[in-house]
Amino acid sequence: MTAEQQLPVEPVGRVLILLDGSRLSLAALEAAADIAHARKAEVLGVFVEEVNLLRSAGYGFTREVGRNSGVARPMDLAAIEARMRSLAEQAKRSLERAMAQRGLAQALTLCRGRVADEVLNLARPGDLLVLGRVGWSGSPGSRLGSTARVLVSQALGDVLLWADPPMRSRNRIVVLLNHDQGANHRAVRVGAELARHNRQPLTILVRTETGRDERITEDLRAYMESEGITARVSFLPMASAGAVARVIREEGASQLVLSRQCSLFREQGADTLLIEMNLPVTVTP
Numbered sequence: 001m002t003a004e005q006q007l008p009v010e011p012v013g014r015v016l017i018l019l020d021g022s023r024l025s026l027a028a029l030e031a032a033a034d035i036a037h038a039r040k041a042e043v044l045g046v047f048v049e050e051v052n053l054l055r056s057a058g059y060g061f062t063r064e065v066g067r068n069s070g071v072a073r074p075m076d077l078a079a080i081e082a083r084m085r086s087l088a089e090q091a092k093r094s095l096e097r098a099m100a101q102r103g104l105a106q107a108l109t110l111c112r113g114r115v116a117d118e119v120l121n122l123a124r125p126g127d128l129l130v131l132g133r134v135g136w137s138g139s140p141g142s143r144l145g146s147t148a149r150v151l152v153s154q155a156l157g158d159v160l161l162w163a164d165p166p167m168r169s170r171n172r173i174v175v176l177l178n179h180d181q182g183a184n185h186r187a188v189r190v191g192a193e194l195a196r197h198n199r200q201p202l203t204i205l206v207r208t209e210t211g212r213d214e215r216i217t218e219d220l221r222a223y224m225e226s227e228g229i230t231a232r233v234s235f236l237p238m239a240s241a242g243a244v245a246r247v248i249r250e251e252g253a254s255q256l257v258l259s260r261q262c263s264l265f266r267e268q269g270a271d272t273l274l275i276e277m278n279l280p281v282t283v284t285p
Contacts, residue, residue: 013126013157014042018119018147019095019108021087024132026094028162031280032130033098035160038197045095045108046122047088048115116150125156125285133161133274133281152274152283153260158190161274161281170279172201174253176244178263179208179216186284188220191257192227194282202231203251207263209238238263241273248277255280 017032019025029045036043092108099106111118123129133148152159175191177184188204195202204220206213217233224231236247241264248256258264260283264273274281 012039012041013124013128014044015039016044016046016119016123016127016129017095018115018129018131019045019047019091020115020132021090022132024162024164025091027164028130028132028160029094029098031160031162032128033102033104035128035130035197036099036104037102041128043095043099043104043106044122045091045106046119047091047108047110048118049084049088049110049112050115051113115147116154119147119151120154120156123155123157127157128160129155129157130160130162133163149271156285158186158285159283161283163278163280170252170254172203172252172254173198174203174205174248174251174256176248176256176258176262176264177204177206178259178261179206179210179213184259187257187259188223190282190284192224192229194255194257195229195231196227198254200254202229203253204231204233205236205244205247205251206233207236207238207244241267241271242276245273245276253277253279255282257282257284259284261285 015032015036017025017029019029032043035041088110095106095108109122111122119129129151131148131151133145148161152161173191173195175187177187191202191204194200202224206216212235220233221231236244239247244264256277256279258281
């Protein structure tokens with residue numbers, strides 16, 4: 001892409017925030033509120049009562065194990081439904097408070113079903129979906145939640161997986177691209193928006209089998225110059241996901257942007273990149 005080949009302007013979609021009462025979902029809510037304020041976007045909170053959990057509680061032989069205590073106890077359907085109602089009310093209050101602080105209108109949708117299915121039914125191609133990388137049943141930083149995995153691979157729009165705020169020494173937005181630019185445009189646009197909004201420098205990493213490509217470097221720098229952003233462009237060999245993760249850490253990344261079409265996702269162990277990166281990651285279509 002060149003300065004003369006401007007990317008088409010896309011209409012501002014909604015910011016959808018998946019709320020489940022977990023600490024990370026509440027942190028993701030604050031990030032979503034900031035993004036919505038900057039974009040002047042409509043905000044929709046989503047709370048889903050997980051139908052599989054409710055069904056499981058209906059069987060007398062099922063047990064739940066305390067994450068801290070390790071004690072197994074029968075699942076109480078009434079107690080689980082009461083907990084879900086409490087979490088939904090907490091989500092409603094948290095959403096209202098976060099948006100009121102920024103003068104934003106908001107709405108909360110309550111659903112019952114499989115979380116990923118309900119969210120996919122609500123999301124549109126232009127929407128940004130924001131969620132914590134794990135829910136209330138997971139341990140932050142340890143893995144990628146099953147719902148997050150499905151939404152990253154199937155959502156029509158951008159997905160922001162929120163993680164705990166990174167260390168202060170991390171202060172660069174990093175965009176990971178394919179050498180083939182076909183799927184890169186949206187990721188580049190999102191990276192530029194983040195760099196501008198956060199007032200942080202930008203690094204663009206290009207995975208390549210052919211070595212350094214001056215044409216790609218010049219095109220990317222020309223586009224960034226047209227956006228008023230200075231970017232560092234570096235080339236990576238087609239290394240493993242773990243090796244790419246190390247390079248991203250060495251860059252001091254505070255946030256990572258990559259396309260779902262990135263060739264890395266087609267390779268064995270690709271999930272390693274998202275699992276190892278304990279930082280906010282935006283995945284574009």
